[in-house]
Amino acid sequence: MALGDCWKQLSWFYYQYLLVTALYMLEPWERTVFNSLLISVAAMAVYTGYVFMPQHIMAILHYFEVVQ
């Protein structure tokens, strides 16, 4: 039951996303293109963050002289 409600809620959010970005009016292959572009850009941003976050945090702490 909870999974069914969760699925309904997610499905409603996806519908809102389609309406706001006007993907609702596009054909399925256009939606695939847009979604894959968006997911790949987001994935690249997350990966870059994952790779560089420790260096950035060390640099900030070094600047504020918390760690040498």
Place this chain on the structure above:
Amino acid sequence: MTESSANKLLNGDACHRTANGRKASKNGFVKNHCLFQQPHKYRRPREKNQNVTHNSSLYKKPFSESFEETPLLVAVLTYMGYGILTIFGYLRDFLRHWNIEKCHVARERDEQKDFVPLYQDFENFYTRNLYMRIRDNWNRPICSVPGAKMDLVERVSHDYNWTFEHTGKVVKDVINMGSYNYLGFAENTGTCADAAIEATQAYGVGVGSTRCEMGNLDIHEEMEQLVARFLGVESSMAFGMGFATNSMNIPALTGKGCLILSDELNHASLVLGARLSASTIRVFKHNNMQSLEKLLRDAIVHGQPRTHRPWKKILIVVEGIYSMEGSIVRLPEIIALKKRYKAYLYLDEAHSIGALGPNGRGVVDYFGLDPKDVDIMMGTFTKSFGAAGGYIGGKKELIDYLRRHSHSALYATSMSPPVAQQIITSMKIIMGEDGTTLGADRLRQLSENTTYFRRKLREMGFIIYGNDDSPVVPMMLYMPAKIGAFGREMLKRNIGTVVVGFPATPIIESRARFCVSAAHTRETLNTALEAISEVGDLLQLKYSRREQPLPSLGWMSEESLLQD
């Protein structure tokens, strides 16, 4: 949008002040002895609320209009949506150009590719890439009388709205919230229909000539005298088509050397008529009396553009109800301005005749003014009378002149007899001359329905534009995908609505337009309101940020509203 820019315009003037408080007049600036004083403090209105009438002595009852401002987040998201659609439009055009995908749009043949281009490809970018995707919301074929409920032909499209097929089924009893059926005269039974049948049997359907040759029937004369009596003017003339009434008669009234001051949001027929007449056209901000007064003063002081001769005549062109905004014209102020500056007034009552006023006589009746103050009263029979065509009413000399000089009278076929008979019968019903109270009942039902519908929509949290008394109710949708989604979801719930986008409205202000009718019963309206609320929750359309008054008193508050 209009009000804040009008404020900025006025504040520019307010800055030129000298030490003793009187305005220093430089060359080219007109001294400010205006009839309607501009507000001097810079106020950034949260909403474009025109509740504050600067000249409340001219209005006998409160004039409350509101155009709530677009929420910033919604505006940004709408632009983003249009941006994404534009990018995909370019992509699809590229694919069509390189023949990767089939092109459904009209194109020249291969042999003609070297000639001067026949089709302007880029101009139709919006039509090809945005309109076509949601085209199933418009041009729906109706196969019954467009009364309070109608039947629609079911259509389906297999290639994303480029072509439609009829499935053969009919969607029955769709609640009609889109037809201009304000007094419910769109019916195929009753006295109007019977009288029209008799007229068809007496005269036939076609007339076969123009008004000035052989097409002037006695039924036309009777109708014109009735219309003149209804409006309270000396004489009137009727034409077969409402659009043609405006576009063919304004050129007969003004010409080169005249000035037309037309409202920003005037209908295409008025704009076309003004352009055809070769007069100078100046546009004032929508329903903004300060802007109109400034234009009038500048026109009278400076005269014609290069020669500075006085204008031959100045014609102010306004509409009674603006159908895209739902706003009512500020007629008392315009008449005061017209009398002061000696201009003429052309009032287009397409939507307001029969729908406003205690006796149904239009905006003039609604404000309690004298019909003789309006020089040219124009209107159409399409909306409240259930017929087709337009009329112009005014002084006898004016109408006699129009009979000889109007293009429509000389060249257009005259009105069909059953249509003329429908007008006569419905007008007599509204005036109460047929001996029943049907007209008065319908007028009261329309104003009750309007008040109820608007109040309920406001309470639900939608942004509704316009005056509280206008039967045209525009509800804001803003985002392009919601235009299509709203139309389709409402049809799923068996309600037919009209949705409007660019270019009829500004690009981000797309809306759904409801037309309340006297034929709607309270139950029909409640069904419609429930469905609208459901769709509003599903699509997240309840944008309004105002606090709603507590609905505590229930039946008492409703009664006090109906006492008007």
